[in-house]
């Protein structure tokens with residue numbers, strides 16, 4: 459697989475290895491992809507969807523892996539709507555450092571719930587903010603909705 463790099467230290471690969479840990483931020487594990495909370499969320503309910511495969515670009519995976527990612531995106535929106543009643547969503551992928559990828563070696567899709575009156579899409583994916591809801595609370599809301 460071209461473009462695959464070392465898994466050591468990759469937060470997505472570590473998240474899957476430690477899925478049973480009490481501090482795990484994993485919301486849902488599907489066949490090819492998993493859903494997890496962003497440890498440095500922009501908003502409450504900021505989730506990410508990533509493949510189990512450690513690859514830097516969606517170009518490097520089979521179509522069925524991407525298809526499942528989109529199904530999880532759809533379910534994510536439904537779950538976040540139910541749990542947080544947002545006014546809208548941003549979804550996006552940063553491929554490469556120059557595009558703002560924090561972890562460029564393992565591609566992932568951000569899904570961020572938005573409420574009326576708060577900032578732009580670019581700042582959503584570029585900044586992180588500390589917000590009050592405990593991760594355990596977010597997990598308990600979202601897990602049953604997947």
Ligand SMILES: [Zn+2]
Pocket residue numbers: 465468469470471472511512513563564
């Ligand atoms: Zn990885």
